Amino acid sequence: MPSWxxxxxxxxxxxxxxxxxxxxxxxxxxMFSVLIFISYITFYVLFTTKFYKFLxxxxxxxxxxxxxxxxxxxxxxxxxxxxxxxxxxVKNPSLTFKIVAHQWYWTYVVPLFxxxxxxxxxxxxxxxxxxxxxxxxxxxxSGPRLLGCSSDLFIPVGLTxxxxxxxxxxxxxxxxxxxxxxxxxxxxxxxxxxxxxxxxGHFYGQCSEICGSNHSFMPISLKVCGIGDFDSHSKLxxxxxxxxxxxxxxxx
Numbered sequence: 001m002p003s004w005x006x007x008x009x010x011x012x013x014x015x016x017x018x019x020x021x022x023x024x025x026x027x028x029x030x031m032f033s034v035l036i037f038i039s040y041i042t043f044y045v046l047f048t049t050k051f052y053k054f055l056x057x058x059x060x061x062x063x064x065x066x067x068x069x070x071x072x073x074x075x076x077x078x079x080x081x082x083x084x085x086x087x088x089x090v091k092n093p094s095l096t097f098k099i100v101a102h103q104w105y106w107t108y109v110v111p112l113f114x115x116x117x118x119x120x121x122x123x124x125x126x127x128x129x130x131x132x133x134x135x136x137x138x139x140x141x142s143g144p145r146l147l148g149c150s151s152d153l154f155i156p157v158g159l160t161x162x163x164x165x166x167x168x169x170x171x172x173x174x175x176x177x178x179x180x181x182x183x184x185x186x187x188x189x190x191x192x193x194x195x196x197x198x199x200x201g202h203f204y205g206q207c208s209e210i211c212g213s214n215h216s217f218m219p220i221s222l223k224v225c226g227i228g229d230f231d232s233h234s235k236l237x238x239x240x241x242x243x244x245x246x247x248x249x250x251x252x
Contacts, residue, residue, distance in 0.1 A: 008024075009021050009024065009177065010177055010178045011178070012178065012180070012198075013178045013179055013197055013198055013199050013201060013203065013224070014178075014179045014180055014195055014196055014197055014198055015196060015198060016083075016086065016087060016179070016180040016194075016195070016196075017177075017178065017179055017180030019082075019083050019086060019180075020083060020180045022079070023079050023080060023083050026076075026079055027076060030072060030075060030076060034072070087194070090160060090162070090194040092160075093160045093161060093162035093194060094156070094159040094160055094161065095110075095111060095155070095156070095159065095161045095162070096111065096161070096162045096163075096164065097109065097110055097111075097153065097155070097161060097162070097163050097164070098129075098163075098164045098165075098166075099163055099164065099165045099166075099174055099185070100165075100166055100167065100168060100185075101165070101166070101167040101168070101169075101172035101174065101185035101207070101211075102167075102168050102169060103169050103170065103211060103212050103214070104136075104207075104211065104212065104214040104215065104217055104218040105133055105134060105135040105136070105218065106133070106134045106174075106218070106220065107131060107132070107133050107134070108131070108132055108133075108134060108151070108153050109129050109130070109131045110129060110130050110131075110153070110154075111129055111130075132151050133150070133151065134149045134150060134151045134152070134153070134220075134221065135149065135150050136148070136149065136150075136217045136218070136219055137149055137150055144204060146206075146216065146217065146219060147204040147206070147219045147221065148219065148221065149219055149220070149221035151221075152202075152221045152222065152223045153220075153221065153222045153223070154222075154223050154224075154225055154230055154233050155195070155197065155222065155223075155224055155225075155230070156197075156224070156225065156226070156227045156230040157197045157198070157199065157200055157224050157225065157226060157227070158196070158197070158198070158227070159196065159227070160194060160195070160196045161194070161195055161196070162192060162193070162194055163181070163192060163193045163194070163195065164190050164191075164192050165183055165184075165185045165190065165191050165192070165193065166185055166186065166187070166188075166189060166190045166191070167185040167186055167187045168187060169187060170187070170211050170212065171184055171185065171186055171187070171209050171211065172184070172185040172207050172209050172211050172218070173185060173207055173208035173209035174193075174205070174207070174208075174220065175205045175206060175207070175208040175220070176195075176203060176204075176205035176220060176222060177205060178201075178203045178205075179195045179197065179203065179222075180195075181193050181195055181205075182208060184209060185209075197224040199224070200224050200225060200226065201223075201224055202221070202222075202223050202224075203221075203222050203223075203224065204219060204220065204221055204222075205219070205220035205222070206218060206219050206220060207220075
């Protein structure tokens with residue numbers, strides 16, 4: 001999570017965020033070099049007495065200032081194209097999570113543990129997923145201010161997870177900087193993201209698109225755990241879901 005007076009990105013927790021950090025450093029290095037060169041030329045022209053008063057053309061100089069920027073743009077474009085390709089070229093994800101944005105909370109739809117996917121509803125439908133809401137935690141929460149949630153999303157470390165993101169009302173934006181994730185949640189449209197966490201941890205994010213009066217109270221809380229812990233957690237919320245199904249059927 002971000003720390004006080006920190007500059008730059010958070011510590012990357014996925015290969016994609018590592019590539020984005022490298023691209024950022026690469027671009028900033030070139031920009032800083034160009035800034036130094038332009039500043040040198042500017043001060044040289046301002047404070048020197050040597051200048052060409054009657055110069056009307058300079059083919060060599062014009063060629064140089066056309067080719068050098070083109071070369072710099074190529075140096076910037078190639079790493080960017082690589083990162084864009086890596087963000088989309090993901091095959092056969094291990095898990096798929098659906099994320100639905102509302103004003104002003106998130107709904108997560110996660111796959112059920114395989115051993116319990118045979119559960120049936122009163123309409124004969126097979127349950128293969130579990131759905132829960134995640135809202136801003138109350139004032140008694142002892143964690144980071146405006147980042148604690150009532151429910152956390154659990155994903156396993158070292159496995160590729162796919163996130164299908166949409167909205168039910170206005171445009172939102174699902175953002176987890178530490179994993180290099182940021183995509184708009186659009187009503188009537190599904191966008192997707194991929195992430196493969198490389199380390200364990202509890203990571204936070206927020207909605208990054210102004211979506212109304214409570215936009216700043218729409219946090220994201222994600223926990224990356226080991227595969228064994230993820231299986232145990234899946235069994236727990238599957239059993240809770242099974243209990244809810246039994247309770248609802250008894251009431252009916």
